[in-house]
Amino acid sequence: MSLDSPSEPPPGPNAADQPPLRVGLVGAGPWARTMHARMLAAGPETQLAGVWARRPEAAAETAAPYGARVAASFEELLDLSEAIAFAVPPAVQAELAVRAARAGKPVLLEKPLGPDLASARKVAEAVAEHGVVSQLVLTKRYHPVTREFLRLAAQTEVTGARSCYLHGAFLGGEFATPWRLEQGALLDLGPHLLDLLDAAVGPIASVHATGDSRRWIELTCEHTNGAISQASLSGTVRLPAARTRIELYGPGEEIVYDTAELDHEECWPVLRREFAAAVRSGVSSPIDAARGLHVQELLEMATATLSR
Numbered sequence: 001m002s003l004d005s006p007s008e009p010p011p012g013p014n015a016a017d018q019p020p021l022r023v024g025l026v027g028a029g030p031w032a033r034t035m036h037a038r039m040l041a042a043g044p045e046t047q048l049a050g051v052w053a054r055r056p057e058a059a060a061e062t063a064a065p066y067g068a069r070v071a072a073s074f075e076e077l078l079d080l081s082e083a084i085a086f087a088v089p090p091a092v093q094a095e096l097a098v099r100a101a102r103a104g105k106p107v108l109l110e111k112p113l114g115p116d117l118a119s120a121r122k123v124a125e126a127v128a129e130h131g132v133v134s135q136l137v138l139t140k141r142y143h144p145v146t147r148e149f150l151r152l153a154a155q156t157e158v159t160g161a162r163s164c165y166l167h168g169a170f171l172g173g174e175f176a177t178p179w180r181l182e183q184g185a186l187l188d189l190g191p192h193l194l195d196l197l198d199a200a201v202g203p204i205a206s207v208h209a210t211g212d213s214r215r216w217i218e219l220t221c222e223h224t225n226g227a228i229s230q231a232s233l234s235g236t237v238r239l240p241a242a243r244t245r246i247e248l249y250g251p252g253e254e255i256v257y258d259t260a261e262l263d264h265e266e267c268w269p270v271l272r273r274e275f276a277a278a279v280r281s282g283v284s285s286p287i288d289a290a291r292g293l294h295v296q297e298l299l300e301m302a303t304a305t306l307s308r
Helices: 030-042 056-066 074-080 090-102 117-130 144-154 178-183 190-200 264-281 289-306
Strands: 021-026 046-052 083-086 107-109 134-136 160-166 204-212 216-223 228-234 243-249 255-258
Touching: 021 030, 021 074, 021 090, 021 264, 030 046, 030 056, 030 264, 046 056, 046 074, 046 264, 074 090, 083 090, 090 107, 090 117, 107 289, 117 289, 134 264, 134 289, 144 190, 144 255, 160 190, 190 204, 190 216, 190 228, 190 243, 190 289, 204 289, 216 289
Parallel strands: 021 046, 021 083, 083 107, 107 134, 160 228
Antiparallel strands: 160 243, 204 216, 216 228, 243 255
16 A cells, blocks of 8 residues: 555645746756756746756757757856756766755756765755755656556555566667666666555565666565565667556456556656646655655665675
């Protein structure tokens, strides 16, 4: 049974009359271009205030379609923006998100929070210490089908679960980025399944991993309610489309969550609206930096078992 039901942060007073939230974007890679910049510029709840990246020409390319400014430095982006969104490798995010929180800026964070537990903890601690709103881009969490799945799971006794997240993006193409090729599926795909299993089945107490994160990795999770779940992860298998599936089993009817027919374009307006509402109200949603830290703790458990 879920202890982490999704909820939308309450809108601030006269939320509909609020001007668009000015969000600065850190990063100019493929995910920044195809999702973050496009989502933030689409509004009406947000506007893309500016883009900063370590490669100015890439930042200009990302900003140009939306008429956004190109910041000459991270500090300039902070000055331009009410909030900061990150679309950079985990190690870069972990460093800059702390600086953004110290500057009092709400943050829209990618998963994982950092490359390891220590860096992720620094991000979560900075967010808490400076009282800034945070939100995590666990994309599937913002789709209505996912939320219905979690609602049904919360009403169901689950004794076992099987899941997978499989694709071939690491075999080549623009998403075969250095950090993904180095770290593999555990850090990139693992947060999605661990978050959903933790939310749908119940809090995860321990994670045991076998395999190779850069080829195929299996996770076995023991939940505090006694349930057992398993997750298969790979970014290097040839499939016609990415496959994400969760099956919940117990005394009642099985519950199946499958993203094959999901249109991920439905996620972005929800994500954008909820982030803007959270910032205006000053209240983070449950999918925040603290949630990101919890997921990172589960990743650390898995990593520790792989290294034995």
